[in-house]
Amino acid sequence: MLEKADQIFVLLLHWLVGFLPAGWQHGAGVVLCVATIVLLYPALFAIAVLLERKGLGRMQNRYGPNRVGLFGILQPVADGIKSLTKEDIVPYKADALVHFMAPLVLVVAVFMGFAVMPMGRNMVLVDMDASLLFFFAMGASTELSIFMAGWSSRNKYSLLGAMRAMAQMISYEVPLLLSSVVIVMMTGSLSLVKIVEAQNHYSWGLPHWYVFTPWGFAGFVMFVIASMAETNRSPFDLPEGESEIVAGYFTEYSGFKFALFFLGEYVGMFGISGLGATLFLGGWSAPFAFLSWVPSWIWFFAKVMAWICFFIWVRGTLPRLRQDQLMNFAWKFVLPMTLVNLMVAALWRFMGEGLLRWVVCSAIVVVVYAVMGRVEMRRGRLGPRSYRYAE
Amino acid sequence: MNPLAGYLLVAALLFAIGLAGALTRRNAILVLIGIELMLNAANLNLIAFWRYGSHPEALTGMMFAIFSIAVAAAEAAVGLGLVISIYRHTRTTDLDQMNRMKG
Amino acid sequence: MSFAFYVVAALTLAGGLAAVLLKNLVHCALALTVAFAGLALLFLQLDAQFVGFAQILVYIGAVAILVVFAILLTRASETPKSSEIFSRTWLAGLALAAAVFAVMGWAVLQAAPGLPHVIAAPTVTVQEIGAALMGRYVLPLEIVALLLTAALIGAVIVAMHEKEGAR
Numbered sequence: 001m002l003e004k005a006d007q008i009f010v011l012l013l014h015w016l017v018g019f020l021p022a023g024w025q026h027g028a029g030v031v032l033c034v035a036t037i038v039l040l041y042p043a044l045f046a047i048a049v050l051l052e053r054k055g056l057g058r059m060q061n062r063y064g065p066n067r068v069g070l071f072g073i074l075q076p077v078a079d080g081i082k083s084l085t086k087e088d089i090v091p092y093k094a095d096a097l098v099h100f101m102a103p104l105v106l107v108v109a110v111f112m113g114f115a116v117m118p119m120g121r122n123m124v125l126v127d128m129d130a131s132l133l134f135f136f137a138m139g140a141s142t143e144l145s146i147f148m149a150g151w152s153s154r155n156k157y158s159l160l161g162a163m164r165a166m167a168q169m170i171s172y173e174v175p176l177l178l179s180s181v182v183i184v185m186m187t188g189s190l191s192l193v194k195i196v197e198a199q200n201h202y203s204w205g206l207p208h209w210y211v212f213t214p215w216g217f218a219g220f221v222m223f224v225i226a227s228m229a230e231t232n233r234s235p236f237d238l239p240e241g242e243s244e245i246v247a248g249y250f251t252e253y254s255g256f257k258f259a260l261f262f263l264g265e266y267v268g269m270f271g272i273s274g275l276g277a278t279l280f281l282g283g284w285s286a287p288f289a290f291l292s293w294v295p296s297w298i299w300f301f302a303k304v305m306a307w308i309c310f311f312i313w314v315r316g317t318l319p320r321l322r323q324d325q326l327m328n329f330a331w332k333f334v335l336p337m338t339l340v341n342l343m344v345a346a347l348w349r350f351m352g353e354g355l356l357r358w359v360v361c362s363a364i365v366v367v368v369y370a371v372m373g374r375v376e377m378r379r380g381r382l383g384p385r386s387y388r389y390a391e
Numbered sequence: 392m393n394p395l396a397g398y399l400l401v402a403a404l405l406f407a408i409g410l411a412g413a414l415t416r417r418n419a420i421l422v423l424i425g426i427e428l429m430l431n432a433a434n435l436n437l438i439a440f441w442r443y444g445s446h447p448e449a450l451t452g453m454m455f456a457i458f459s460i461a462v463a464a465a466e467a468a469v470g471l472g473l474v475i476s477i478y479r480h481t482r483t484t485d486l487d488q489m490n491r492m493k494g
Numbered sequence: 495m496s497f498a499f500y501v502v503a504a505l506t507l508a509g510g511l512a513a514v515l516l517k518n519l520v521h522c523a524l525a526l527t528v529a530f531a532g533l534a535l536l537f538l539q540l541d542a543q544f545v546g547f548a549q550i551l552v553y554i555g556a557v558a559i560l561v562v563f564a565i566l567l568t569r570a571s572e573t574p575k576s577s578e579i580f581s582r583t584w585l586a587g588l589a590l591a592a593a594v595f596a597v598m599g600w601a602v603l604q605a606a607p608g609l610p611h612v613i614a615a616p617t618v619t620v621q622e623i624g625a626a627l628m629g630r631y632v633l634p635l636e637i638v639a640l641l642l643t644a645a646l647i648g649a650v651i652v653a654m655h656e657k658e659g660a661r
Contacts, residue, residue, distance in 0.1 A: 098520075098521075098524065128543065129543060129544075129619050129620050130543050130544050130547055130620050133544065133547040133548065133551065133620075134547050136551055137547045137548075137550035137551040137554075137555065138550075139555075140550065140551050140554060140555025140556070141550065141554050141555065143555060143559055144524075144527060144554060144558060144559065144562075147559070147562055148524065151520055151562075151566075159566075163563075163566070166559055166562075166563070170556070170559060173555070188621065189620070189621065190620050393606045393607075393609050393611065394499075394611070395609045395610065396602055396603070396605070396606035396609055397499060397503070398536070398540070399602045400599060400602055400603075401503045401506065401507065401536070403595055403598035403599055403602060404507055404595060404599075405506065405507060405510050405529075406594070406595070406598070407591045407592065407594055407595030407598075408507070408510045408511055408514055408591075409510065409514070410587075410590070410591040410594055411514060411587060411588055411591035411592075412513065412514025412515075413587075414581075414583075414584075414586075414587025414588070414590060414591060415514075415580050415581060415583075415584040415587040415588055416514065416579065416580060416581065417579060417580065417581045418519060418579075420519060420561060420564055420565055420568070421514065421519065421522060423561070424513055424514070424522060424523070424526050424561065425514055427526070427553075427557065428510050428513065428514070428526070428529065431529070431530065431533050431553075434533070434545075434549075435533060435536060435537075438536075438537055438540050438542045438545060439540060441540075441542070442540040442541060442542065442615075442616070443609070443610050444610075445610070447616035447618070448616060448618070448622075450618065450622070450623065450626045453542060453544075453545060453618070453623065454623075454626060454627070454631050454634070456542070456545050457544075457545060457548065457623075457627075458631075458634055458635075458638055460545070460548055460549065460552050460553075461552075461638045461641075461642060462638065462641065463552075463557070464552050464556060464557060464642070464645075465641055465642050465644075465645035465646075466645075467557045467560055467561070468560060468645050468646070468649040469645050469648055469649050469652065471560050471561065471563075471564040471649075471653075472648070472649035472650075472652040472653035473652055474564055474568065475564060475567055475568060475652075475653045476652050476653055478567070478568040484568045486581065487581055487582065
C-alpha cells in the first residue's frame with residue numbers, strides 16, 4: 001500500500017499510457033510528464049507568491065492581502081486575471097522582436113532545468129549522465145534573456161538593471177558551480193539521480209546527507225548564498241531595486257509579459273532550491289529512517305517549500321547590499337571559500353574513515369572562514385553600510 | 392548524403408562565414424565574433440571526426456574540442472579586454488581608423 | 495541524413511550569417527548566440543552530450559555575455575551608418591572566404607564516397623571523460639589551467655583603468 005503511494009504518479013502514468021498503442025507509449029509518456037511539470041510549477045508559484053505576501057506582511061506588522069476569498073487565498077487568481085487582461089505596452093522606441101523574445105527565452109530556459117530533476121523515487125523525466133551540467137547550462141542561458149529585456153526596452157533604468165543583473169549572475173555562478181563540484185567529487189557522478197541515491201542511506205536512523213559533513217556544510221552555506229544572488233532575491237536584489245532603478249530590467253514590461261517574467265523568476269527559484277535540496281539535503285530521501293514510509297515526492301516538495309520559506313524569511317530580515325559590497329563579497333570571500341572547500345573535500349576523500357578526518361576538515365573550514373571574515377571586516381568592505389551622498 | 396560529409400560541409404560553410412565576417416567588417420568586436428565562429432566550426436569538425444572515426448573510445452577528438460573551448464574562452468576574454476582598452480585610447484572600435492602604432 | 499540535422503544546420507548557418515551581416519552590433523551578438531545554440535544541438539546529435547552542454551555553458555553563458563558587455567562599454571550599440579559597416583577591402587575578403595570554402599567543400603565532396611557511413615553510437619560516460627582528463631590528458635589540462643589563469647589576469651590588467659598621469 002505504502003509502496004503504491006510512493007509510486008502513485010509513476011503508476012498513474014503507466015496506467016494512462018497503457019490505453020495507447022505500443023509505438024506511441026514512450027512519446028505520450030514524455031508529453032504527459034512535460035505537461036505535468038508545466039502545470040505543477042505555476043500552481044506552486046501561486047502558492048509561493050501568496051505565502052511571500054502574507055509572510056512578509058506578518059514580518060512587517062501588517063496584514064498582507066486579505067480581501068479576495070477566505071483570508072485572501074484567492075489573491076493569486078485575481079492577480080493572474082488582472083495581468084492577463086491588462087494592456088500589453090511596447091515602448092515606441094523599443095526593439096519589438098527582442099522585447100517580445102526576452103520573457104519567452106527566460107521561461108523556456110527555467111522550465112528546461114526541471115527535465116533532469118528527480119522529484120521522487122523513479123520520478124525523473126530524463127536521467128542523463130551529465131544532468132548537473134545540463135541544469136547549469138540552462139541556468140546560464142537565463143542571463144541572456146535578462147540582457148535582451150534590458151537592452152530592448154531603450155530605457156536607462158532597464159539597461160542599468162540588466163547590467164547589474166548580468167554582472168551579479170556571472171560573479172555568483174562561479175561559486176555556485178564550485179560549491180556543487182564538491183558533491184560531484186564525492187559521488188563520482190554528474191547524474192542527479194545517482195547523487196540522491198548516494199545520500200539515501202541511514203546509520204543509527206540518521207541520514208547520510210552531504211550537508212552533515214564539514215565540506216558539505218560549508219558548500220551548502222556557499223550554495224545558499226550564491227543561489228540567492230543567482231535568483232536576484234533580497235539581499236541581492238540590486239537588479240530590481242525598486243528604490244533606485246524602478247524595477248530594473250522589466251520596468252518596461254506590462255501585462256502578460258510581465259507575468260511571464262515574474263513566473264520565470266519564481267520557477268527559477270524552485271529550480272535552484274530543488275537542485276540545492278538534491279545536492280545537499282538528500283533530494284527525495286526522508287530525514288529519519290523511521291519516516292521513510294512517507295512518499296518520496298512529499299519530501300522533495302517539502303524541502304523545496306522550506307527553502308522558499310527561508311528565502312522569504314531572509315527577504316524580510318536583511319537590507320539590500322551595495323554594488324561594490326556585492327562584487328567584493330563574491331570574488332574575495334565566497335570564491336576563495338569554495339576553492340578551500342574543494343581542497344577540504346579532497347583531503348576528506350584521501351584520509352579514510354575515522355574521527356581524525358572530521359576534526360581536521362572541520363578545523364580547516366572553520367579557521368579559513370574565521371580568518372577571511374576577520375580580514376574582510378577589518379578592511380571595512382563588508383562592514384556596516386556607510387552612506388555617501390551625491391557630491 | 393554521407394552523414395560525416397554533411398557535418399563537414401556545415402563546418403566548412405560556417406568557417407567561411409566567420410572568415411568573411413572577420414575580413415570584411417570594420418568593427419573590432421565583429422572581427423572577434425567572426426573568429427569565434429571559425430573556432431566553433433573547427434570544433435564541429437573535431438566532434439564529427441570523433442563520432443565517425445574508428446576509435447571513439449580513445450576520446451581524442453572530444454578532448455581536443457574541450458580544450459579548444461577553454462582556449463576560445465580565454466581568447467575572447469583577452470581580445471575583448473584589448474578592444475575596450477583600445478577604445479579608451481582612441482574612442483573608436485573602427486579597425487580602419489586604427490592605423491597608427493602610437494597611442 | 496535526418497530531417498533534424500537539416501533543421502539544426504540551417505538554424506546554425508542562419509545564425510552565423512546574421513551575426514556577420516546585421517547592422518546593429520547587439521543584434522549580431524544575439525544572432526551569434528543562436529549559432530552557438532545550434533552548434534550545441536549539432537554536438538548533441540553527434541552523441542557528444544558533455545561537449546554540447548559545455549558549449550552552452552561556456553559560449554552562451556560566458557562568451558556571449560562578454561561580447562555584449564564589450565559592445566555596451568564601447569558605445570557600439572548604436573546602429574552605425576551603412577557606409578561604415580564593411581571595410582574598404584570587403585571584396586577581397588569576401589573573395590578569399592569564398593575561395594577557402596570552395597577548396598574545403600571540394601575536398602569534402604571528393605572524399606565523401608570513401609568516408610565511413612554508419613557507426614554505432616559510442617557510449618562515453620562523463621566518468622570516462624573525467625578519467626581521461628585526469629589520466630592521459632593531464633598535461634594539456636594543467637597547461638589549459640595555467641593559460642586560463644594567465645588570460646584572467648591579463649584581461650583584467652589590459653582592461654583596467656589606467657591611473658591619471660601613469661602614461
